[in-house]
Amino acid sequence: MSGREVERTAPSSCVYETECWITPHGDQPWEPSAFRSGESDLPCCRLEPETTVKIAPMDREYGGWNEEHFHSNLRLPMECNVGKGVVVVLEALARECVAVALSPDADFVLGKTYVTHYGASGNVSTVIRRRLPAAGEAVDASFVSRVCSEESWVSYWLCLTSNGKIFAGVGKIPGEKCIGIMDDSLYHQLRSGQDAVRFVGLGNSALGKQARPLKVRNAFVTTVPETLQNKLENMSADNLSMMNIEEDQDEEAKVMMEAYNQECKKAVLRAKKFGIKYKEPNPQAFLNWSKARRLRANPQKGFATGMDISAPEELEKQRARAERFGVSSDKRTIGNVEEDAEKEEENPIEAEPIPVEQAWNNEKLTRPHRIDPPEALWVNPPDTLTEEENYALEETEIPSLVPEKIHLCSIDWAAFKQIRTDDIMTYFSIYGPMYIEWLGELSCNVMFQDKFSAARAFQNLSQQLPIPPPESVTGTEDDTPDLGSMGWTLCCQPIRKTVNDRFGRRGTTARILLRIAASTDVLMQKPVSRPAPPPGFSSKRILGPGNEDANNHGQRPKKRRRRGSRQESRDQSNTNPDGDHPLLSKGLQATRDGYSMEDMEAERASSAPAEDAEFANADTPVHDNLE
Numbered sequence: 001m002s003g004r005e006v007e008r009t010a011p012s013s014c015v016y017e018t019e020c021w022i023t024p025h026g027d028q029p030w031e032p033s034a035f036r037s038g039e040s041d042l043p044c045c046r047l048e049p050e051t052t053v054k055i056a057p058m059d060r061e062y063g064g065w066n067e068e069h070f071h072s073n074l075r076l077p078m079e080c081n082v083g084k085g086v087v088v089v090l091e092a093l094a095r096e097c098v099a100v101a102l103s104p105d106a107d108f109v110l111g112k113t114y115v116t117h118y119g120a121s122g123n124v125s126t127v128i129r130r131r132l133p134a135a136g137e138a139v140d141a142s143f144v145s146r147v148c149s150e151e152s153w154v155s156y157w158l159c160l161t162s163n164g165k166i167f168a169g170v171g172k173i174p175g176e177k178c179i180g181i182m183d184d185s186l187y188h189q190l191r192s193g194q195d196a197v198r199f200v201g202l203g204n205s206a207l208g209k210q211a212r213p214l215k216v217r218n219a220f221v222t223t224v225p226e227t228l229q230n231k232l233e234n235m236s237a238d239n240l241s242m243m244n245i246e247e248d249q250d251e252e253a254k255v256m257m258e259a260y261n262q263e264c265k266k267a268v269l270r271a272k273k274f275g276i277k278y279k280e281p282n283p284q285a286f287l288n289w290s291k292a293r294r295l296r297a298n299p300q301k302g303f304a305t306g307m308d309i310s311a312p313e314e315l316e317k318q319r320a321r322a323e324r325f326g327v328s329s330d331k332r333t334i335g336n337v338e339e340d341a342e343k344e345e346e347n348p349i350e351a352e353p354i355p356v357e358q359a360w361n362n363e364k365l366t367r368p369h370r371i372d373p374p375e376a377l378w379v380n381p382p383d384t385l386t387e388e389e390n391y392a393l394e395e396t397e398i399p400s401l402v403p404e405k406i407h408l409c410s411i412d413w414a415a416f417k418q419i420r421t422d423d424i425m426t427y428f429s430i431y432g433p434m435y436i437e438w439l440g441e442l443s444c445n446v447m448f449q450d451k452f453s454a455a456r457a458f459q460n461l462s463q464q465l466p467i468p469p470p471e472s473v474t475g476t477e478d479d480t481p482d483l484g485s486m487g488w489t490l491c492c493q494p495i496r497k498t499v500n501d502r503f504g505r506r507g508t509t510a511r512i513l514l515r516i517a518a519s520t521d522v523l524m525q526k527p528v529s530r531p532a533p534p535p536g537f538s539s540k541r542i543l544g545p546g547n548e549d550a551n552n553h554g555q556r557p558k559k560r561r562r563r564g565s566r567q568e569s570r571d572q573s574n575t576n577p578d579g580d581h582p583l584l585s586k587g588l589q590a591t592r593d594g595y596s597m598e599d600m601e602a603e604r605a606s607s608a609p610a611e612d613a614e615f616a617n618a619d620t621p622v623h624d625n626l627e
Contacts, residue, residue: 007052011202011216015048016073024225029172030089032220043077046220055204057211058099065101065108065115069201072106076221082196085224087174088158090202094214095150096123100158101201102166104194112195116158116168116180117205119148124260128166128182141182141278144261145243153217154245159232160197161224164188167232170243175228181237238268290437290445290522353492359465359483359513360473361545362411365535369442370409372486373518374399380467380485403451405517406458409443410495410510413534415543416442418497418504427495431457438523441531445517454516462489462514487515494545507542 008014020032021041032046047053058064076086092098096119103113110133117127126147129140147154147170157174159167164185169178200221204214242261263281271278375381377399408424410416421436428446431453437445448454465484474480494509536547 005050005052005217006048007054007215009054009056010068011053011055011074012068012071014051014053014071014074016045016071017048018045018073018077020044020046020220022220022222024228025173026175026227026231027173030174031172040225042222042225043079044220044222045073045075045077047074047216047218049218051217053202053216054213055202055216056213057097057204057206060207064099064205065113065201065203067107069101069108069203070103070106070199072199074201074219074221075106075199076197076223080223082193082198083162085159085161085229086197086200087222087224087228088200088219089155089172089174090216090219091153091155092118092148092214092216093150093153094119094148094204095206095210095212096120096148097204097206097211098148098156098214098216099201099203099205100156101203102158102160102197103199103201104197106199108201112191113201114160114166114184114197115203115205116166118156118168119146120205123148124257126168126180128168128180130184130187139182139184139187141180141237142264143180143237143240143242144257144264145179146257147179147243147245149245150212155218159224159228161229161232163233164191165232167235170245175231177243178232178235178240179243181235181240290439290524353463354490354494354511356463356465356490357470357473358511358545359411359488359490360469360480361511362413363481366409366411366413366442367481369413369440370513371407371439371443371521372481373515374520377401377487377518378485379487380482399518399520402517402519402521404448404454405437405521406446406448406454406514407443407517407521408446408512408514410512412494412510412543412545412547413442414537414547415508415510415545416495416512417534417537418508418539418543419495419510420497420501420503422499423495423497426498428457428461431460433457439521440523441534443521445521458489458514458516461492463492464489483513488513489515502539504539505542509544511545 017034020034020043021036022030022032022044023037023041024030032044055069058069076082086102088100088102090100098118099115100118101108101113101115103109110131112130114128114130117129119125120127120142123146124144125142126145127140127142129138131138147156154170155172157169157171159174161167164183164187166182166184167175167178168180169176171177200219202216202219204211206212206214242257244257260281267281268278270276406428410419421438424436424444424446425433431448433446433448435447437447439445446454446457448457465488467484468474468482469480469484491512491514494511497504497506497508500506536543
């Protein structure tokens with residue numbers, strides 16, 4: 001082996017070895033070899049070693065499958081008995097939706113092809129399905145699991161036994177770590193030998209704008225040995241446990257996955273009790289809408305800081321490194337740009353932070369949309385605090401801080417309506433954000449991989465607000481909120497829109513308030529309507545602070561008057577009371593000095609003979625001479 005991997009774009013373009021052997025160990029990984037080592041070895045067909053297949057998301061038309069996902073040599077070996085079944089083992093590097101097809105032909109055959117989707121629905125389940133010719137009909141089974149990873153290669157196995165049962169699992173040992181079983185024995189009994197499964201297809205069933213290509217390697221196909229057949233016969237779908245391969249998953253996601261698994265088990269028992277078809281429950285039925293949406297979104301992992309950079313020992317290390325390399329430690333990260341002291345002087349517009357008094361701009365307009373934290377979580381709680389007693393009486397969960405999230409709320413409503421998820425991700429980009437959890441028109445949560453990354457972003461991108469509010473803000477009003485006591489901070493620089501799209505124009509800026517998110521910062525139900533556009537909103541021009549001026553609300557630009565009417569009004573305004581136009585009493589005058597008719601005549605008179613001078617000084621009007 002050369003040790004150099006070759007990347008292909010489709011299974012149909014790969015090279016496969018058809019004369020290989022596999023030794024089926026009961027407790028050892030199955031590894032194909034070019035040489036036969038014993039009588040118990042089974043023939044297999046495998047993808048050429050050191051070959052990786054990069055598979056793009058499939059087109060939804062016709063289920064996404066076509067001839068590119070199959071190959072005539074990616075099949076059960078010719079010398080194997082098709083009646084004994086098929087075993088497929090492979091490795092994949094995927095965010096979600098690794099699709100493996102078992103088909104009687106080297107293409108997808110409707111009604112006869114089985115497809116197993118590992119990490120379906122945002123990497124929250126594994127689905128085994130056989131689509132029927134009737135529109136929308138299918139025989140399928142779904143199991144809660146989180147088995148895809150985009151950071152490390154994961155091994156999968158798939159087995160169709162001789163009695164028509166399909167087993168799916170994780171690992172290189174078929175029969176171990178089973179995650180799903182589908183019994184299709186009735187159809188298997190009616191299946192003819194011509195329709196028996198022989199070929200294997202590899203696909204990517206991810207959908208949506210978050211769909212990403214996946215990679216597959218070390219795939220091979222062989223028959224089912226008798227030992228594996230006996231082992232699988234003793235398995236039951238009722239005894240399967242949820243599989244979650246993400247050991248470093250955040251606690252909130254683990255709790256959601258466990259809750260989802262419990263609800264699915266209840267739905268299975270309910271279906272058996274009443275003799276109805278099992279239907280996978282919707283996560284929104286038992287999770288609030290924010291958590292259910294995040295579970296389905298399967299956000300990519302962000303950067304994990306892994307240490308508290310605000311700890312005294314870490315600050316001392318930073319100071320020591322700055323002295324050692326002669327680098328100024330007077331740096332401040334603004335937005336997604338790191339500015340040092342010299343650049344701040346050169347570009348004061350970017351370097352100078354927003355005055356903290358601006359935190360109270362548009363306060364009355366945005367107050368209904370701002371989500372303040374519970375009083376128990378304020379930096380300076382009020383003296384009369386009764387929330388904890390109320391929570392105890394209502395038997396509800398006491399709110400707590402979520403240090404992995406930053407909650408933000410904009411004070412520029414019109415401008416922030418142009419801001420999209422990508423703009424917020426760009427604003428926090430150097431701190432590795434994972435996911436944006438929208439809560440309303442003006443507010444959202446920014447989720448990070450760990451609390452230390454969130455703390456870095458919160459510390460570097462915001463500035464503390466005075467407690468109590470300054471007199472320049474309060475004035476004579478008594479209802480000015482003490483945002484600083486609540487834990488709110490003001491951004492150093494506004495969020496900027498980075499691209500032109502149908503939602504707004506590049507360059508739009510919006511100021512935001514930030515605070516550490518609370519457990520109550522969630523959206524319980526999906527919004528059913530869109531609010532009216534804010535005052536001063538437009539998606540056709542660049543917006544910024546001040547576009548919410550109530551005086552501009554509802555006004556439209558005046559229509560242009562017709563050219564004729566405008567000319568008539570101009571003529572009327574320039575007409576003397578006597579009825580003569582003012583220009584008729586003057587000579588023709590050019591707009592540039594030195595090019596009037598009077599100047600030209602004066603120049604001619606100074607250089608012409610006497611008779612010409614007499615003509616030039618005649619009393620005849622100039623415009624008569626021109627006629």
